[in-house]
Amino acid sequence: xxxxxxxxxxxxxxxxxxxxxxxxxxxxxxxxxxxxxxxxxxxxxxxxxxxxxxxxxxxxxxxxxxxxxxxxxxxxxxxxxxxxxxxxxxxxxxxxxxxxxxxxxxxxxxxx
Amino acid sequence: xxxxxxxxxxxxxxxxxxxxxxxxxxxxxxxxxxxxxxxxxxxxxxxxxxxxxxxxxxxxxxxxxxxxxxxxxxxxxxxxxxxxxxxxxxxxxxxxxxxxxxxxxxxxxxxxxxxxxxxxxxxxxxxxxxxxxxxxxxxxxxxxxxxxxxxxxxxxxxxxxxxxxxxxxxxxxxxxxxxxxxxxxxxxxxxxxxxxxxxxxxxxxxxxxxxxxxxxxxxxxxxxxxxxxxxxxxxxxxxxxxxxxxxxxxxxxxxxxxxxxxxxxxxxxxxxxxxxxxxxxxxxxxxxxxxxxxxxxxxxxxxxxxxxxxxxxxxxxxxxxxxxxxxxxxxxxxxxxxxxxxxxxxxxxxxxxxxxxxxxxxxxxxxxxxxxxxxxxxxxxxxxxxxxxxxxxxxxxxxxxxxxxxxxxxxxxxxxxxxxxxxxxxxxxxxxxxxxxxxxxxxxxxxxxxxxxxxxxxxxxxxxxxxxxxxxxxxxxxxxxxxxxxxxxxxxxxxxxxxxxxxxxxxxxxxxxxxxxxxxxxxxxxxxxxxxxxxxxxxxxxxxxxxxxxxxxxxxxxxxxxxxxxxxxxxxxxxxxxxxxxxxxxxxxxxxxxxxxxxxxxxxxxxxxxxxxxxxxxxxxxxxxxxxxxxxxxxxxxxxxxxxxxxxxxxxxxxxxxxxxxxxxxxxxxxxxxxxxxxxxxxxxxxxxxxxxxxxxxxxxxxxxxxxxxxxxxxxxxxxxxxxxxxxxxxxxxxxxxxxxxxxxx
Numbered sequence: 083x084x085x086x087x088x089x090x091x092x093x094x095x096x097x098x099x100x101x102x103x104x105x106x107x108x109x110x111x112x113x114x115x116x117x118x119x120x121x122x123x124x125x126x127x128x129x130x131x132x133x134x135x136x137x138x139x140x141x142x143x144x145x146x147x148x149x150x151x152x153x154x155x156x157x158x159x160x161x162x163x164x165x166x167x168x169x170x171x172x173x174x175x176x177x178x179x180x181x182x183x184x185x186x187x188x189x190x191x192x193x194x
Numbered sequence: 195x196x197x198x199x200x201x202x203x204x205x206x207x208x209x210x211x212x213x214x215x216x217x218x219x220x221x222x223x224x225x226x227x228x229x230x231x232x233x234x235x236x237x238x239x240x241x242x243x244x245x246x247x248x249x250x251x252x253x254x255x256x257x258x259x260x261x262x263x264x265x266x267x268x269x270x271x272x273x274x275x276x277x278x279x280x281x282x283x284x285x286x287x288x289x290x291x292x293x294x295x296x297x298x299x300x301x302x303x304x305x306x307x308x309x310x311x312x313x314x315x316x317x318x319x320x321x322x323x324x325x326x327x328x329x330x331x332x333x334x335x336x337x338x339x340x341x342x343x344x345x346x347x348x349x350x351x352x353x354x355x356x357x358x359x360x361x362x363x364x365x366x367x368x369x370x371x372x373x374x375x376x377x378x379x380x381x382x383x384x385x386x387x388x389x390x391x392x393x394x395x396x397x398x399x400x401x402x403x404x405x406x407x408x409x410x411x412x413x414x415x416x417x418x419x420x421x422x423x424x425x426x427x428x429x430x431x432x433x434x435x436x437x438x439x440x441x442x443x444x445x446x447x448x449x450x451x452x453x454x455x456x457x458x459x460x461x462x463x464x465x466x467x468x469x470x471x472x473x474x475x476x477x478x479x480x481x482x483x484x485x486x487x488x489x490x491x492x493x494x495x496x497x498x499x500x501x502x503x504x505x506x507x508x509x510x511x512x513x514x515x516x517x518x519x520x521x522x523x524x525x526x527x528x529x530x531x532x533x534x535x536x537x538x539x540x541x542x543x544x545x546x547x548x549x550x551x552x553x554x555x556x557x558x559x560x561x562x563x564x565x566x567x568x569x570x571x572x573x574x575x576x577x578x579x580x581x582x583x584x585x586x587x588x589x590x591x592x593x594x595x596x597x598x599x600x601x602x603x604x605x606x607x608x609x610x611x612x613x614x615x616x617x618x619x620x621x622x623x624x625x626x627x628x629x630x631x632x633x634x635x636x637x638x639x640x641x642x643x644x645x646x647x648x649x650x651x652x653x654x655x656x657x658x659x660x661x662x663x664x665x666x667x668x669x670x671x672x673x674x675x676x677x678x679x680x681x682x683x684x685x686x687x688x689x690x691x692x693x694x695x696x697x698x699x700x701x702x703x704x705x706x707x708x709x710x711x712x713x714x715x716x717x718x719x720x721x722x723x724x725x726x727x728x729x730x731x732x733x734x735x736x737x738x739x740x741x742x743x744x745x746x747x748x749x750x751x752x753x754x755x756x757x758x759x760x761x762x763x764x765x766x767x768x769x770x771x772x773x774x775x776x777x778x779x780x781x782x783x784x785x786x787x788x789x790x791x792x793x794x795x796x797x798x799x800x801x802x803x804x805x806x807x808x809x810x811x812x813x814x815x816x817x818x819x820x821x822x823x824x825x826x827x828x829x830x831x832x833x834x835x836x837x838x839x840x841x842x843x844x845x846x847x848x849x850x851x852x853x854x855x856x857x858x859x860x861x862x863x864x865x866x867x868x869x870x871x872x873x874x875x876x877x878x879x880x881x882x883x884x885x886x887x888x889x890x891x892x893x894x895x896x897x898x899x900x901x902x903x904x905x906x907x908x909x910x911x912x913x914x915x916x917x918x919x920x921x922x923x924x925x926x927x928x929x930x931x932x933x934x935x936x937x938x939x940x
Contacts, residue, residue: 089488096487134457138450146443152479153390153436161486165432166388177390181440184394188447 108155112148119144139193146185154178212339219343220329224322227350230688231318233696235361238713240314243698245739245756247364248746251313253281254290254364258297258309265290266453272751273741274763275733276785283453284759288373288406289366292316317359317368324610325350327375332614334382335576335583338621345617348683349375353690354561354609360696367606370407375610377403377413378590381441382583388433393440400441401448404455411464411528412607414449416593417441418471420586425478429582435479442472462522470508477504531600542817543758546810549603558598560694561605563686564679565616572615575622587615620676627672700743702800702896714798717743720791720897723890724748728789735782736791737771737804737811738764744791753785761814768815771850772808772823778849779885779912782902789889790900794854797861797895799870805837806871808850838874852881853900856888861895884916 101109122141131137157166157174169177234243242251257265270281293312300307328349333342349355358367377399384392404410421438424430446459446468459465481497515521523529530537530544534552537544544550558566573591576584590611598608697703702714724734725748733751734744741755754764770781782790795803804811808828815823827844830836837851845851859867859880867876886900906915 089484092488093484100487138457138460139447142443142447146447149439149443149476150390153439156432156436156479157388157390162432168387169389174390177394181390181394181444184398184444185447188444188451192447192450 102160105155105159108151108158112151112155115144115148115151119148136193139189143185143189146189147182150178150181150185216343220326220346223325223343223346223350226347227321227325228318230351230691231321231356231360233360233692234698235314237696238698238701238703240311241362241698241700242310242313242364242746243360243362243700244365245699245742246366247313247362248742249756250289250364250366251310252742252746253285254293254313255309257290257294262291262294272749273745273755273757274760275751275753277760277763279757279759284757286366286404286406286408286452286454288402288404289316289364289369291405292369293364313364314362317363317365318361320369320372321350321355321359324355324372324375327372327379328610328613328617331375331379331382331610332617334379334386335587335614336618336621338618338625340624341617341621344621345614348565348613348617349610351684351687351691352562352565352609352613353687353695354605354612356687356691357561357695358606360691362698366407367409370403370409371606371610373399373403373406374409374413374607378586378610381417381437382586384437384441385433385582385586388431388436390436390440393437394444396437397441397444397448400445401451404449405452409607410449412593412597414459414465414468416590418467419593420589421471421475422467423585423589424582425474427585429585430475430478430482432479432482434582435475438475439472442468461520463516463524464528466512466521470512473508474505477501531597534600541761542810542813543761543764546807546814550601553599553602553605557602557605560690562609562612564683565612568616568619569612570615572617572619575618576615587611591615620680623676624673627669627676700747714894714896716892716894716896718747720890720892720899721747723892724750724789724791724899727890732788733786734789734791735767735770735785735787737767737793737807739807740791740793750789753787762818765815765818768811769819769823771804772812772815772828772848774847775849775852775883775885776911776913777822779902783905787902790849790853790886790902792850792853792898792900794895794898795871796854796858796869800894800896801871803854803871803896804850805854808848809835811850836874837869837872837876839877846881849886852883853886853898855880856883856898856900858895882916885912 119141122137122144126137126141154174154177156162157169157177158171166174242248253265253268256268260268265287266282268281269278271278273279293309293316296316297307297309297312300312325346329342329346332345335341355371358365359371377396380392380396380399383389384396400410400413403413417438421434424434446465449455449459450457460469478501481501485497512521516523524532526537526541527544530541530550537550562569569591573588576587580588594604594608594611597604700717702716704712704714706712721744724732724744728750731751733753734748735753736744738754738756738758741752741757744750744752745755754760754767758764766781766785770778773781793800793803794805795801796805809825812823812825812828816825824844827842828835828848830840830842834840836842837845837855841851855876857880859876859878862868864878865875867878867880868874869876883900885903887903888898889901890899891897903912906912910918
């Protein structure tokens with residue numbers, strides 16, 4: 083148990099110290115997406131999944147947006163620069179917008 | 195700089211020259227790919243071949259005539275007669291929409307082309323694109339400048355792909371292989387760059403692929419497999435996370451837009467690997483992040499256990515969900531790829547298709563010629579510098595060759611990777627023996643000086659020249675040998691395409707003794723008769739093979755067709771064909787059948803006729819009515835399947851037998867009635883058909899059409915009515931009638 087506490091503590095301090103402001107903003111958005119997704123899932127469990135396409139499009143919108151945002155976060159993190167030589171932060175953001183647009187188009191189409 | 199040392203023997207052309215050469219070569223390849231597919235159009239005419247394409251063609255015509263929205267909710271009441279088919283929701287619309295779009299684009303350019311010609315020539319056009327996609331894909335794999343061009347050339351003319359894409363074969367594979375290769379190219383590109391944009395493009399083309407072909411499941415299983423192998427090799431990277439997650443999130447949503455696919459990506463086992471790896475990647479991504487935050491060996495082992503435990507838990511969860519019924523198990527078609535004996539026992543309708551048989555060795559050589567032995571060499575080369583994209587080649591090669599070994603039809607998915615790997619191997623040989631002019635001219639110390647300088651930063655290909663081949667003789671020998679092989683490959687491909695894969699099955703060609711061509715056109719003759727001489731909604735019953743062609747050429751409603759979605763309905767037709775007349779007549783009345791069509795090749799020696807398919811009808815019917823139809827009854831006591839005078843009573847009384855041999859004996863002098871397919875003598879007295887009457891028989895007796903008689907006017911059954919017509923009156927009734935007449939005269 084002690085190691086667990088230590089690990090969590092370490093992560094927390096590392097996060098607070100090392101993460102730039104913008105990335106923290108992204109993380110807030112991520113947390114919001116997780117919350118929305120969790121609520122949808124809970125509702126689906128409680129109330130049944132009758133319009134299944136509606137549930138799927140809502141839920142996969144949050145999941146997809148979450149994944150895309152994490153990708154943006156990865157690409158805009160300073161430490162990962164070497165891994166993405168051809169992706170500048172501006173390019174990453176433009177890609178993010180493009181992908182999100184596609185995602186939302188599909189979701190709106192699928193929700194009927 | 196790599197390219198400069200690899201300048202060919204003619205001197206060092208500049209960058210522009212090389213680009214020009216490339217463009218010219220690619221255009222030539224596209225030209226070769228297209229023109230080698232036109233044999234059948236030039237020899238015969240521009241028509242649709244085979245069976246499935248006729249439905250695609252009919253659907254395309256509907257789309258062009260009625261617009262997209264009507265096509266999307268098209269309920270087709272002219273197939274599967276009493277049931278109908280919700281066509282919009284049970285087809286892959288990609289092919290039809292593509293040709294519809296081309297049609298309208300050409301019209302907008304004021305080039306009005308008939309939709310039939312677009313459908314016929316779509317596959318050759320796409321083969322040019324496939325060659326280009328293979329070029330792009332191979333260029334991602336290797337730095338060699340020639341590999342991509344070689345791969346494009348191979349892909350353009352390899353018979354394994356041509357067999358499904360000759361002009362007139364308007365099938366889903368026509369555009370699907372292009373989409374397959376291009377999706378893989380985009381995936382490799384996305385993985386290499388770690389770019390969301392390429393991932394999204396990959397997802398979009400994946401969506402297009404899903405809209406076109408059921409073989410998209412191959413992609414959904416191959417990409418996660420590639421990702422899993424990369425993870426297991428310890429090659430997880432943020433690039434993998436970005437590309438895979440983008441592809442999965444967008445691609446799954448894209449695939450769910452197709453009505454035929456619908457909720458399958460979350461409900462069936464075929465799609466679970468992709469979902470599982472997606473979840474697994476999230477976990478690994480998170481743990482990677484944590485690891486950058488916290489260090490320590492203890493933590494790493496801890497992380498490893500967590501990873502393996504979650505993976506195991508996910509697997510157990512999946513198994514539990516499957517067994518509880520939330521996730522559908524593997525469908526029969528996919529399952530039979532693993533358990534190769536499954537289809538034959540449980541689903542005869544899958545096993546009855548000739549394309550679903552295992553592949554024999556000769557067909558590998560026949561379809562791929564020299565690529566079949568260059569292929570393992572190319573895969574081996576991938577192991578040499580095993581980058582992420584090479585892992586993909588290895589995984590694809592492994593799965594592709596397994597599936598191609600199980601099913602003839604899946605040779606098609608193997609061909610792209612064979613071309614890519616074969617091109618890599620061939621270009622490696624050529625590069626080694628052709629391009630090392632520079633080191634051989636350099637003096638010894640120059641070479642040793644240059645070598646370490648290059649090796650510090652540059653690619654493996656340039657590290658090697660220290661062990662080059664310097665003599666002119668071995669070079670000429672080896673390059674000459676490779677050249678001969680390449681030329682032989684072209685000759686083989688052309689020969690195979692011309693002789694094996696360019697015959698429209700609608701028209702049968704044969705040679706007269708003097709070498710001139712004789713065309714047997716019975717199919718269209720009979721279908722045209724149906725189209726012109728029957729009423730608009732006359733229902734035609736035939737075996738399912740001909741359902742699409744009847745719908746497309748004769749334009750009449752059918753009971754069953756090549757889309758075998760309702761096994762019971764097919765078994766009903768099988769039962770009607772294989773039962774006694776009295777039983778069949780009831781079935782035909784119930785289904786409002788007006789005409790029955792059988793294919794009979796006995797006169798001409800056409801072996802693909804209905805008597806040879808008859809046992810499958812019996813088997814499929816037996817699967818539903820084991821008490822009424824028994825396969826055993828169609829074999830003689832010695833277990834032989836015979837049609838001559840030794841045939842069993844069940845065989846002789848079956849509707850199919852009677853329809854095939856009705857009046858056949860009258861064609862021959864007595865004692866010489868022969869069936870040229872089965873190679874047997876038939877009895878002089880043919881079978882007697884009571885409840886049907888012959889409506890049409892084509893010139894060479896290939897197609898025979900029978901009209902179902904109406905109920906008898908005065909309520910007799912057909913057998914006695916027909917017997918009365920023939921004058922076979924029974925003694926007893928005749929005396930009775932005589933007595934009655936006498937009474938009445940008085």
